[in-house]
Amino acid sequence: MTTHPMSSPHPGTPDPTAPPTGEVLDVVGIGIGPSNLSLAALLAGAERTAGPGAPGGDGVRAVFLDRAERFTWHAGLMLPDVQMQVHYLKDLVTPVDPTSPYSFPAFLVENKRFYRLLVTGRSKVPRREFEQYCQWAAERVPNLRFGVDVRAVDWDGELFTVETGEGTYRARNVVTGTGLDPKLPACATGFEPHRVFHASQVLAQPRDFTGLRVAVVGGGQSGAEVVHHLLSTPDRPAAVLWGTSRDNLLPLDDTPFVDELFVPNYSTYFHGLPAARRAALVERQRMASDGVSASLLEAIYQRLYDLEELDGLDRPCRVLLGHRLTSVTDAAGALRTGWLAGDGSGLTEDVDVVICATGYRHDLPAPLHRLRELLVPGGELAVRADFSLEWRGPEQNRVYVQNAARHRFGVADPNLSLLAWRSATIANSLLGFERYDTGAVRAALDWVGHPAADADPDHDVPMAVLGHR
Ligand SMILES: Cc1cc2nc3c(=O)[nH]c(=O)nc-3n(C[C@H](O)[C@H](O)[C@H](O)COP(=O)(O)OP(=O)(O)OC[C@H]3O[C@@H](n4cnc5c(N)ncnc54)[C@H](O)[C@@H]3O)c2cc1C
Known part of the structure; x- marks a missing residue:
């Protein structure tokens, strides 16, 4: 477990970031990815700017928990040279609180990179830099506690109880920011994890693709990043088969x-x-939201040109458009993959490794499963405008969800663009007044x-x- 020296408790009150003491907190945040890191930064900001006694000035007694030992951001897919898909000013706080000490510009200035980044002309920085920024923020934002696995949330009739590996926290509200779970096609489950795995695991263990035949399933950004990596790495596979059910390798529309x-x-x-x-x-x-960055499509196209036209390789990557992976079976040491086209025709290909860049599940976050009975029943998760779930408990106690409501807020929900706005909406709801302006903007x-x-x-x-x- 690590807490930063700046993670100071309120003077004269128990430290909310100590292991649970039985003290009642206003809110427990579950998961510290960008979503809850943004919320923690904005709650700290509300307290900092209001001052003791003023609305919001006495703060929200909060603790945010993450099972990881320190902040990391999609480490299994942090391939060399991967770039952000949003502008760096859409950071944890700037869109709603540009004077926050936890902004990306503040990070740049403190690290003496401000002028140099501007000289690069970039508006979208490398993903490694966004991770560095979040790590920098996570060392400064108060009330964060790493190395704590949250097992389940219950309602005891009066408060939420948050069961963790180090004891039980009690709180009036909870906010999940646990991210999305990787989704594998049903036919690709049950194999040894070094032969068939999700794209989020590419870097999770050492791998050597030299001489192998690798199938990549999925024509979105992750599939494209994996293919680009496979075509560029020194342990390049003998052959890559890139299959997608889409009609082509389609670009992200950010016009x-x-x-x-x-x-x-x-x-x-x-x-x-x-x-x-x-x-x-x-x-x-x-x-x-799910298209491939145009710059990455160009890079892959150019890489294929160089490999085929300059180096003389014979189809190092075959692109299979309009085909869905329908079966994977063991075939004399190989993996026999079956693909079905929209017109009902099919084909099979033998490979050694299958990497599924097949997206993520948008479900009820796992720590909330025991609350399911108390949630308003229906086909979809009922999420109110303040990102709290409709439930049968008292109105003043709320379960907020970050990045779990694409069906209610649209394609921006899993994206970083509205991260700060969503956190500000939740912060206002927790504080009980409009500390941050979350109303309509000029458009x-x-x-x-x-x-x-x-x-x-x-x-x-x-x-x-x-x-x-
Ligand atoms: C590879 C990749 C690249 C992306 N790049 C971009 C981009 O460039 N631009 C963009 O707008 N969006 C991007 N996204 C989409 C989105 O912005 C990110 O997924 C973002 O990380 C979501 O943040 P989050 O905090 O909701 O979840 P996550 O970042 O997934 O964080 C969840 C955290 O919760 C913790 N956790 C989970 N369960 C528990 C538990 N039970 N107890 C304790 N801790 C728990 C995890 O350890 C993790 O730290 C990307 C997504 C991926 C997968």
């Missing part, structure tokens, strides 16, 4: 009007839509109307009209 799906106005609008409409839109807007599009879910897609266009303010 200006589509990018307005990632401002607060759209999430607020989306939250008010009927369920069927929301589900249809998430599906239709997939390429705004080019006004979101109006509730078109039917089965509407002709072309008919959707008037839903967003160019506005003049």
